[in-house]
Amino acid sequence: MTEQVMAAIDGSTFSEGVCDYAAWASQALEAPLTFLHVVDNHPQTAEADLSGHIGLGAREHLLEELAQLDERRARVAREQGRLMLEAARERAIEGGVAEPGTRQRNGTLVETLEELQEEMRLLVIGKRGERAHQDSGHLGSNLERVVRSLRRPILMVPQRFKAPERVMIAFDGSQTARKGVEMLARSPLFEGIPVHVVIVGAETGDNRAQLDWALETLRGAGHEAEGAIRAGEVEATLRAYKEENAIDLLVMGAYGHSRIRQLLVGSTTTAMLRRARVPVLLLR
Known part of the structure; x- marks a missing residue:
């Protein structure tokens, strides 16, 4: 199995920096580059229990609508991710990478990276993710868990690329x-x-x-x-x-x-x- 530079991208302001540093690392290491986007289908907020306030038939109808809404959200998230991956791929090609790959997975970022780490030579990730306020002084919770869980080198990058000189x-x-x-x-x-x-x-x-x-x-x-x-x-x-x-x-x-x-x-x-x-x- 060829070890590769893997770049985790999302909708955050760090994604361009991740793309550019990953392209730089891929070329310097002469290693394949793969962009990864993970669609997390876990609900972000707990659903209220309405069973004591509405009749059984109405509750079943509501749960059916909620399930349909979740599926629509998942489809939108997958399509957004596909577009982000394609944009990252095009950016890397413009930056000189010959054949960057893309992968989209369902699940959580940390679990997905743990599963894929044997394929990694280097993981490139932004300091914070799309749900973190960019002025926050705290590390994104995902990054904390990634650092704790992975056994591979991790390059944490800022929003803008600058070729390292020192x-x-x-x-x-x-x-x-x-x-x-x-x-x-x-x-x-x-x-x-x-x-x-x-x-x-x-x-x-x-x-x-x-x-x-x-x-x-x-x-x-x-x-x-x-x-x-x-x-x-x-x-x-x-x-x-x-x-x-x-x-x-x-x-x-x-x-x-x-x-x-x-x-x-x-x-x-x-x-x-x-x-x-x-x-x-x-x-x-």
Whole structure:
């Protein structure tokens, strides 16, 4: 089975960014691109129980009309999704992707992605979905569940595409972070892009050795790489470094060493995701 870049699109303002970053990743990785739209037929609000207020015959008639209404809504949702998929496909072709594919599934987004993850090399998804207010500081609930459930790399993207020119990886010497450096070093996704490695902590011999290992690994693979060890609060320090060095793509492990490990993601990763205005690649 050929692993592919899979892009989850909906009717949100993030869909164009998802399309463009997915096209960029597909070409850089030389991997097939598939756009996915999931029609969630679960009712968004609970139906009122009217059985105590109307006669049996009237209630049966009402339930029949409700069922017909649900079916019409489902048909409209499927047609809207088909049009979105076709528009995404055309946009990707204009962006240079040879033969992007499309898939439409019924169900929930999280369950569908869990079923399809063995086919994924990379999942591209927007920070929030179509039902989330775009000014919200909270991650979309779907994204939270996707990050918690999937074992594949996830590229969370903003609304507008910008080809990455400088990448930063938040590094703590953990197994996940070391795997991230090794993946980044060999991935064609970052070929020719300078990489910054940042450790937040004290200037100790161990931290310096960890940083030297990361830089040697990246430079050994042909990357231009530089690093820094900075003291301070983790999220604020990483954010300041990102802004000072015009970083336009972050790479982070989805879990850290803290007791928050059993929750959605490490607390620092969650904070960075909420405030991110650039793409964030989450590694598992």
